[in-house]
Amino acid sequence: MSGGPLEGVRVVDLTTVVVGPITTRTLADQGAEVIKVEAPGGDILRYLAAGSRSPAMSGKFINFNRNKRSIVLDIKQPAGIAALKALIATADVFVSNVRPAALTRAGLDYASLAPGNPRLIHCGIVAFGTDGRYANRPAYDPIIQSLSGVAGTFDRAIGEPRFVPMVMTDHITGLVSAQSIGFALYRREKTGHGESIEVPMFETMASFVTSEHLGAATFDPPEGPTGDARLLSPDYRPLPTLDGYITVRPNDNRQAFAFFEAIGRPELKSDPRYATPSSRTQHAADYFSVQVEALAQKNTAEWLEIFAKADVPAGPYNTLDDLLDDPHLNDVGFWNFDEHPTEGRIRRTRTPVTFRGGMREEVLPAPRLGAQTAEILAEAGYTADEIATMLQSGAAA
Structure with a gap:
């Protein structure tokens, strides 16, 4: 050894x-x-x-x-x-x-x-x-x-x-x-x-678990309920496209606004529900609904190309079997x-x-x-x- x-x-x-x-x-x-x-x-x-x-x-x-x-x-x-x-x-x-x-x-x-x-x-x-x-x-x-x-x-x-x-x-x-x-x-x-x-x-x-989900209960007395609303949304998952699934995760303002442009909804940049990271967290269910509706309109490869050009964090969905042939894993x-x-x-x-x-x-x-x-x-x-x-x-x- x-x-x-x-x-x-x-x-x-x-x-x-x-x-x-x-x-x-x-x-x-x-x-x-x-x-x-x-x-x-x-x-x-x-x-x-x-x-x-x-x-x-x-x-x-x-x-x-x-x-x-x-x-x-x-x-x-x-x-x-x-x-x-x-x-x-x-x-x-x-x-x-x-x-x-x-x-x-x-x-x-x-x-x-x-x-x-x-x-x-x-x-x-x-x-x-x-x-x-x-x-x-x-x-x-x-x-x-x-x-x-x-x-x-x-x-x-x-x-x-x-x-x-x-x-x-x-x-x-x-x-x-x-x-x-x-x-x-x-x-x-x-x-x-x-x-x-x-x-x-x-x-x-x-x-x-609590480091992630203590949330507003961090404060004593609590300022609100436990749990991160984004992570507890039922749509916090790979989302359907026309031919499969994709995961997209625009977090900061640059990414979120680029995402709105990429899906053809630039007007959402001025929507108060989505204008800041805080407001997008408070309206996580609505934010995910926008993603669900948009991603269903194109196939996975199209979205991956669009998001790559817009520098929006996104990735394909791999099954367990897909991992065996993932090209990046093979590269490294x-x-x-x-x-x-x-x-x-x-x-x-x-x-x-x-x-x-x-x-x-x-x-x-x-x-x-x-x-x-x-x-x-x-x-x-x-x-x-x-x-x-x-x-x-x-x-x-």
């Missing part, structure tokens, strides 16, 4: 599903060495998707677990938990999404681990902050979408609560976790001290094709962020369950006989 701003950082990863693996994949993509610790049955994400070529290697698992090595330890056995603690003693970062009470019972909380590794960055991703009444409750992405107001924004917009059809809260919390670990590593370089980080999914998403080399040692030819995304100082050069394929167990134990100082004993007992696999 070479390159990347986190080269030389060792991460022990005791996470499953998406929120933890997206955290550690972000670190791994930037050059960190990530050791994925799995229970004997493996991360459930190995099984939570259709279309696998072989058991325990779902497409989702492959996407979220590249650039990692897998070790299987049964941490309910004394030898298994001892091996995990031996690995953590060599690590810069330990990441888990185990509930705090269970982590403490296993002696994997920060207070238990820090004496043996005072420079350790300990990151616990939890459903709810440990100081609140929901602490230690289990939760998955849709529960957090429901609690945090994400589903409620759909209720305001279209009249019924819905989930965003991807595990958005896992992704956002995972990225916040990776960011927080980066901050802690930076402070450790200045102070020499480790850090305990708690990243709660509920509070992270409540902050995300977004899609990569690799030969996985057991799964054959696979498509993967490249890391969107680039660093002039260097990027990770080697891409490790997502590992089969326990593929590097013996290798990692040997690196931790276990002898061949000790490894054989652990494998025979089931403490490792």
